[in-house]
Amino acid sequence: MSDYQAVVVGAGCAGSVAATVLARQGKSVLLIERGSFAGAKNMTGGRLYAHSLKAVFPNFEQVAPLERKITRENISLMTKDANTTISFTSPELGERDVTSYSVLRADFDNWLSSKAEEAGADCVYGITVEDLLWDDKRVVGIRCGEDEISADITLLADGSNSLLSERAGLAARAKPRHLAVGVKEVIALDETTIDDRxxxxxGEGTAWLFAGAATQGHVGGGFLYSNRESISLGLVVTLADLCASEIPIYQMLEDFKAHPSIAPLIKGGQLVEYSGHLIPEGGYRSIPTLHRDGCLLVGDAAMLCVNLGYQVRGMDYAIASGEIAATAAGAALDDNDCSAANLATYRSLLEESFVLRDLRAYQHFPEYLAQTKRLFKEYPELAARIMKSLFCVDGRPVEPLRDKVIGPVKGIGLFTVARDLRKGMKAL
Ligand SMILES: Cc1cc2nc3c(=O)[nH]c(=O)nc-3n(C[C@H](O)[C@H](O)[C@H](O)COP(=O)(O)OP(=O)(O)OC[C@H]3O[C@@H](n4cnc5c(N)ncnc54)[C@H](O)[C@@H]3O)c2cc1C
Incomplete structure (x- = not known):
């Protein structure tokens, strides 16, 4: 008999939800986390689309440590000295199933793992799982130093760059073009200053994404989320682009903070947290094999993440995949059959869910971004040129509006712009 029916490795969004759902089914579960507490090592830009959390915790709005409900969406095309921004507000952003919140992972993950504990899971922190236990070709538990813990099923929720999924023979080392690097500062400001700025x-907040000079023309973008008494400000750049860049990402972040449209927003703020993390951005085509005898992959370990420039999503996919994996694992435990054939239900359920439907729908997008670098330099510059021609008045006779717009577009080429637009629409 095994020590536990299920062992879940990693107390991020995916692992804590998987452990909660399995424990609620009455299964004996161990949730094991390398950080000194859940969230100690975790990072996100900052916004959680709340629908999948609500499916597991219907009353989450009353009990979870949420920062601000996002009701303002800003998207900017940034050049060295200018910034063209679309700002969208609507009551619908804060209503019913479309709510999203800024979150800070140290608090949020700590709360989420406490829910697994409340549901009956054993939770241990500060222990790194170094390897898997095997019975022939079946995963039968985990090894942490000298300690061996056996389990009928092991769920790997150890995040991006999952070393254990490699050990399980499910994934190869991720390619640089499938990963991005994120760096973030949390800058404290008082609540009223944030409301005003x-x-x-x-209680309401802003999500703000930037393309262009934020990453100095590299594939990626900047982000800013307002929290209750701080803002999260950072950058994401694909690893492939970063390897080819002469400017390190920490310098890009310093330059981003000094940009004339960012500096006034963080003026007087105090740095309270600095973090860096990898993000799986390869999309559907980078998803590894998700199961084998006695083992499942969830969340970032399964590469379930998308960055569309106007939406970054990983946490809601992690939560949903944790729930779906727990459902499949629970059924397999009830059948007393955790073979790969029986666990294939996990992949089928995931394919039917919004998680893999979304990733399938966006499967060409990562390639589109990598091939359309104009999005990160020429197009922000084009937007700034058009805006300058509209708003700069110097007393000279005016040009027709048509010429003001078409002139700069011709600089890139009408055909090129139309082709990029068409390909972008197709990839989305
Ligand atoms: C800069 C940045 C911005 C982002 N912005 C957003 C956003 O705005 N919205 C959004 O939805 N998503 C965003 N994401 C993505 C999102 O954060 C991830 O998709 C999400 O955190 C994945 O959750 P997870 O539980 O799968 O992995 P993680 O949160 O990474 O959790 C993995 C856990 O496993 C633990 N662990 C790892 N290895 C071991 C081991 N060997 N033994 C024990 N424990 C181990 C880790 O310590 C960690 O606690 C962003 C990510 C980054 C980096």
């Missing part, structure tokens, strides 16, 4: 009503 970001035009937020009390």
């Amino acid at each position: 970001f035009m937020n009503n009390a």
Whole structure:
């Protein structure tokens, strides 16, 4: 008999939800985390689309440590000295199933793992799982130093760059073009200053994404989320581009903070947290094999993440995949059959869910971004040129509006712009 029916490695969004759902089914579960507490090592830009959390914790809005409900969406095309921004507000952003919240992972993950504990899972922190236990070709548990813990099923929720999924023979080392590097600063400011600077009503927040000079023309973008008493500000750049860049990402972040449209937003703030993390951005085509005898992959370990420039999603996919994996694992435990054939239900359920439907729909997007570098330099510059021609008045006779717009577009080439637009629409 095994020590536990299920062992879950990693107390991030995916692992804690998987452990909660399995424990609620009455299964004996161990959730094991290398950080000194859940969330100690975790990072996100900052916004959680809440629908999948609500499916597991219907009353989460009353009990989870959420920062601000996002009701303002900004998207900017940034050049060295200018910034063209679309700002969208609507009551619908804060309503019913479309709510999203800024979150800070140290608090949020700590709360989420406490839910697994409340549901009956054993949770241990500060222990790194170094290897898997095998019975022939079946995973039968985990090894941490000298300690061996056996389990009928092992769920790997150890995040991006999952070493254990490689050990399980499910994934190869991720390619640089399938990973991005994120760096982030949390900058403390008082609540009223944040409300005023970001035009937020009390308790409401802003999500702001930037393309162009934020990453100095590299594939990626900048982000800013307003929290209750801080803002999260950072950058994401694909690893492939970063390897070819002469400017290190920490310098890019310093330059981003000094940009004339960012500096006033963080003026007087105090740095309270600095973090860096990998993000799996390869999309559907980079997803590894998700199961084998006695083992499942969830969340970032399964590469379930998308970055569309106007939306970054990983946490809601991690939560949903944790729940789906727990459902499949629970059924397999009830059948007393955790073979790969029986666990194939996990992949089928995931394919039917929004998780893999979304990733399938966006499967060409990572390639589109990598091939359309104009999005990160020429197009932000084009937007700034058009805006300058509209708003700069110097007393000279005016040009027709048509010429003001078409002139700069011709600089890139009408055909090129139309082709990039068509390909972009197709990839989305
Ligand atoms: C800069 C950045 C910005 C992002 N922005 C957003 C956003 O705005 N919205 C969004 O939805 N998503 C965003 N994401 C993606 C999102 O954060 C991830 O998709 C999500 O955290 C994945 O959750 P997870 O539980 O799968 O992995 P993680 O949160 O990484 O959790 C993995 C856990 O496993 C533990 N672990 C790892 N190895 C071991 C081991 N060997 N033994 C024990 N424990 C181990 C880790 O310590 C960690 O606690 C962003 C990511 C980054 C880096």
